[in-house]
Amino acid sequence: MSQTAPRPEQPFEQPWHAAAFALTVHLHERGLFSWTEWADSLATALADNGKAGNLDGGDDYYTAWLAALQRRLAEGGVTGEDEISAMMAAWTEAYLTTPHGHPVTLGG
């Protein structure tokens, strides 16, 4: 049946959608939150983001997903905006200063 049934076109439109999804599933499997807690957080983020206009279920859906994940991590005392912003700055710096043709790594 797997030869004949249609394959999903493209489960994730963007690599970061896949990464955010995988992070959440993995953290749930590691016991950081229950799936019910997660669904509540996602529903709240979708409702909040939807106030600015109808969400189309693409990029804006994963934007809400990411907001929900950060919310869960903040509530669990795992990490917060300050630490995340600092790490984003470090990665930005790494991207901007990595020489031609080299993989982008932190502190290297």
Next chain:
Amino acid sequence: MRKTVTVSTSQIFCILIRSSATCIRANTGRWTGAGKPAQDNAMPHDHHDDNPHRLLPSEPALRVKALETILVEKGLIDPAALDAIIDLYERDIGPQIGAGLVARAWNDPEFRAALLTDADRVITELGHGGRQGEHVVVVENTPDTHNLVVCTLCSCYPWPLLGIPPGWYKSDSYRARAVREPRAVLAEFGVTLAEGTTARVWDSTAEIRYLVLPMRPEGTEGLDEAALASLVTRDSMIGAGLPRSAGTAA
């Protein structure tokens, strides 16, 4: 009604707006990487473009990357496990799994009865059990009743059987309208219900996910399970479509 829950929780948690606004702004950024989400190996200058700002990942992509780094440093995640989860959903899990169940149910009355009575047991035995501890309920279309599945609050969906939901399933429009005006929504998907057919809408939750068992198309007697499975579309298992007709079997 769950609608009222939506309103009250969004008021209570309006503190979220600050971080949401940040993310929405970030959406204007463009993802410049290509291929798989193995971003650590990105070569920023591979594109023969000398403006490094254009080669930066988008704001949300950087944010996810930062989260990954922080969580790895804290020992909370295993990067290999993340890749395995993505691979699973990109390669192995998709509507073909649900289609196999539907085809077998069409051909095997005992299996059909078991699926409708205790889908959890059947699915677990076949190795398609869920990772979030959810229950699966299979609802059967009949000449009298057409079933349609939605998640009004977020995007709960039988992942292990159908994979990642399509964009429209996650959209505000579908989530709001499926319950309110199912016949109109179905018509937009090209499904026109007969006068006497009732549209029944199932609202998924984190605990219960629904799979629709569509009606077997006419003229498919004698087809084997593989041929039958090729008629079963993803949308038909959400209720937003019908199986393909007999002449299109693979």
